[in-house]
Amino acid sequence: MPLAPGAAPSPAQKALRKLGLVRPIDLALHLPLRYEDETRITPLKNAREGSVVQIEATVTASEVQLQPRRQLLVQVDDGTATCELRFFSFYPSHLKTLAVGARLRIRGEVKGGFWGRQMLHPAFKAAGGELPSALTPVYPTTAGLPQPYLRRAVVTALQRVELSETLPPGAPLPPIAIYSQNGLQPLPSLREALTFLHHPSPDVALATLEDHSHPAWQRLKAEELLAQQLSQQQSKRERERLRAPVLQARTPADGGLPLPAQLLAVLPFALTAAQQRVGQEIAADLALPVPMHRLLQGDVGSGKTVVAALAAAVSMDAGWQCALMAPTEILAEQHFAKMIGWLEPLLAARGQRVAWLVGGQKKKERAAMLALIESGEAALVVGTHAVIQEQVRFKNLALALIDEQHRFGVAQRLALRQKLAHHGMEPHLLMMTATPIPRTLAMSYYADLDVSVIDELPPGRTPIVTKLIADSRKDEVIARIGAQVAAGRQVYWVCPLIEESEALDLSNATATHADLSEALPGVMVGLLHSRMASSEKKAVMALFSGGHMGVLVSTTVIEVGVDVPNASLMVIEHAERFGLSQLHQLRGRVGRGAAASACVLLYATNDSGRVGETAKERLRAMQETNDGFEIARRDLEIRGPGEFLGARQSGDALLRFADLATDTALLEWARALAPWMLERHPELAARHVARWLGGRQDYLKA
Template sequence: MGAGASAGAKARGGRASDKKSARKPAKTDEVKPKPGEAKKALSPAQQALLKLGLRRDIDLTLHLPLRYEDETRITPLKNARDGDTVQIEATVTHSEVQLRPRRMLKVTVEDGTGSCVLTFFSFYPSQQKAMAVGARLRIRGEVKGGFWGRQMMHPAFRAAGGELPTALTPVYPTVASLPQPYLRRAIATALLRADLSETLPPGELPPVAQHYGSNGLQPLYELRSALTFLHHPAPDVALATLEDHSHPAWQRLKAEELLAQQLSQYEAKRERARLKAPVLRAAHDELTQQFLGQLPFGLTGAQQRVVGEIRADMERSIPMHRLLQGDVGSGKTVVAALSAVACIAAGWQCALMAPTEILAEQHFGKLVGWLEPLLAPLGKRVAWLAGAQKKKERAEMLALVESGEAALVVGTHAVIQEQVQFRNLALAVIDEQHRFGVAQRLALRQKLAATGMEPHLLMMSATPIPRTLAMSYYADLDVSTIDELPPGRTPIVTKLISDSRKDEVIERIGAQVASGRQVYWVCPLIEESEALDLSNATATHEYLSEMLPGVMVGLLHSRMPTAEKKAVMELFSAGVMGVLVSTTVIEVGVDVPNASLMVIEHSERFGLSQLHQLRGRVGRGAAASACVLLYSVNDNGRLSDTGKERLRAMAETNDGFEIARRDLEIRGPGEFLGSRQSGAPMLRFADLEQDVLLLDWARELAPRMLERYPALAARHVSRWLGGKAEYLKA
């Protein structure tokens, strides 16, 4: 509240103030060092603003409160109920430091209607002095009743007097070195200076405005009035409408934010339409017929459809920017191979990049088997690039890529390193694209930059994207969906079992191995700690080896040398190894049809999509398959609500799209997508599940606004996204 506010109130993010910070002038110009100026020349508060990304007046203006405090009224103590947070004005009648049971400051105050004891476990001499007997204070805190009467623990306080605020006091998200008073003044100044002129085209109000207007309710706010209101709402506003973002002022902000996102997506798409890409049309495409002829299976209708969509894109001179999504086991690799064959048949090179060496090797093995017999007569090869390659092998592969003899290059991040020079790259395929950052995808696209063209880009994901996410985060992409599983895939039975019954599960494993089947046992990554993950997997490996005598139990984790990982996978793939204990390195791509049981330990610690991916490692053969989700309860014998939701969803459905929808509900779009792997969330205020009407409005308006009002569109995107729009170009 004021100069005498306690440390405890500061910790709660309240209006606990700091005398020194209170005297500092608020500087709200864009905060950045001048050329040649050391960053340390900035004050700690300015550096903290940078840390929060608050560089421009508009950034500060859009930094909205977490919650509000009501300092607009004084409540008599006699009217304060137990548990109420109130503001009182009272006189100190007694003040002493007690040493037992621990050191604390006890201050008794009276306001003429009742008394209250203020308790401080942490305090400064200056604060004790400010609360001397006879001092008149304005105090704000939570009132608690008790045996000794009313009490407040660590309330905020300052000297009484002065006018009461006329609006609720905002409490902002902040970091160390950035006190609330400083941040409040900086935002208030920015609100006065920021350019908040209207950028919506005339007559293009979002649907919520029409809704509120037609019902005679408060019309949708203009941007300036909406922001002013949200920073300083009137005391009589229903706080629930601010907290759930349903208030008209919130609706206005969400509509503008969604419009900015859609504008940037459509603009990225239009920019790509101006670029040139190789036209991949073979005069005689016998290669595709040869490829299809050697496959031991036929393509599903869904696979044929998406192959047609991809080929149509590659036959145009505009760079393809397509997302291929399909559930686990739907056959995306064959579609990628057919796309590569079309590229090679047209005389160009193709690159396929995967996030892990295990997945990249899996692709490499399949593609070599499929393509080498077709490429050898043409004098072409499939090349392999990975970080752990020996120098001689790597040099040989780099030479093949540069000469063009390598028609297809498969690998990990090594594919995009600077020394990798393609002769004529025309198609880049990125598997599990959500695991790659924007810079990595841009680097792959720039491999053709010297020719003035861009390669076609095909991104694959086994994590299906719910419709609302595809509409929003992927509005700039064309999406192909394989919505049909190949025939013969057996449904996977999912069972939830408490880890107290682990021994029963191990008995089941023994029976599976005895019947010639194989088993995965997955251990979690705990609290992002590789060391814990490693010790957990190792201990489980030792335990299972002891409990299953005569069974070969293998161990696989990310810290193992590449050769060792390869040897373990070869033993498991060949059927020699009965049980594979692994961390999540086997989450994607691993294909062992004989494995029919998946056990996931501490399953409540995993994300829903990750659980679905892991479950998809079994059920790839004709045998009945099962996934056992072992879960642990806390000390109170309970499972967290989020854990329950995830496990219930896994037990109820095998449909990847339904899993993705529920995962979006539980985690939200930022975490679901990794914020489009940019490191910066693209939506801060809108909720894609709740705000579909606003999203539809923004999608419909964006292309029309770019066409008719390009200047307004540019200002709108700059206001809301700044430099973040660049992320969408990848």
């Protein structure tokens, strides 16, 4: 509710703000979780056990009992039957309202019992007054924000909010088939849809409200998807108006090879057809004066790194800097060690360097790196999110490569794009992910992105066999590890993720390390976790990569980027606790050499010997397919888009009403309408986006 000028906000107003309910439209779009039917009085004799009903009855007895625990027992009679009301928590005011002789309107769940009908903690108030004509909404709320206050705030907001039509005249209507006995009904306006959803008539089929199939819900979903598509299309058009450096490889004056050609000449392998195709798509983008905004997706081990190295070579050959950013230090180091190995000798011949920037660097080393970057001597900068900190000043950054882009918050990606602002331009952006994006998600959240797909694996990769084994058979798995190590192979053992506590993760990994060391005498068993110093992590990885260490016990720090071709067995303990894309990433650490490889998913069952339904779906998907795209599709089904995209990092609720799994037709409609609307009706488009997204458009643009 609006504040009087100069007045301090009440606790309820603060709670509204906490929920993001600031504008009238925010409250209008704050929809009920469920509804209560207070429109009718049910005679007690007709109330079925387990049903929630509203009765009008007179109190015939009321007493506080102290045994077996303090409780208030109230007998009521509505003239057709009697019922006992039982309260375990109550106030003196309740005793007054529930006094013998009081006539009450009571709502609760009817339970049958040995002593007759009963209601536990029902809602009650003095009888009288007209019954409401619509269902009573129950809203999502927070501490300090009671339902009656929230209901009044929503009613006030609905009266004040501006909800004029933003769908242009002549625009194709969303595909919402609305039939009744009289045939096709007109599409409800946004105001009609919202008014109905806040106060539905009692004759509505509740199932259509719960599954969001009701026409009023459909109208909201169509509007929301249109706002999202308009915002994406706007940002694409804005980006097309921005300038970026034109990057093309140059033939040196001495007639030698351009840097990308030199790189291809030193590679110990030939590119696959898919890598060549994607490389050409990226090179074509870099040659334009418009910032590239491209997502490179390819399954684990498909060879994205070399494609990124070629893009970096084009940028550096044109005389500009390139930055490579990875979410973890181990990934930055492992994943790009190859790239530096390929590029550093070529850069050295040109008098250029590679700079390394991570969080835990010594002050002196960091200062030296910052100086190299600012002078431009460092043509390539590799690191973690330290690359985008304010004190990092590039001379002329033209290309930013972000690996596992979904692991970075949106604000971090936006910060990277500011690094060329002093030139009045934006760097080209190539984002990479081994978590393929399902089609509906790409259409929705990446509508302003060009997507390149590496859809074939390099030759020589062996298929990985995935086995599900109950943790009661752990001893058999350890015996298998012994045999693998004896045959000269190496093994990863990944410890479970305990989200509540990093300390528990650590103690678990330490205990597993001790158990395996004892069970495998004569085998070097290493331990790797996120709390180790950078130098310790490097030393452990060097021993494992060099083949000296037989088994590496690790927390999920090895999830991405670790490449040890001799490792042929991956054991994931408590696999039921991991997400699907994470399990797929971990599995991708083996099968990188010629040896037959396996991934063992050790799962724990509950007391009844079962695994939870969602966990079972994930484990089944892992066993049935190695295809990253199929894994991603199932992951989206199980988790929904918000978690899949790392939306929580941005603090941004992505889609509140639409569901990408079921609303594909509405998404197609919004996607087709958005460019037409921006072209023909830009004012209506701007109003529509402002209404739905407020200040959140910037997040969608990243």
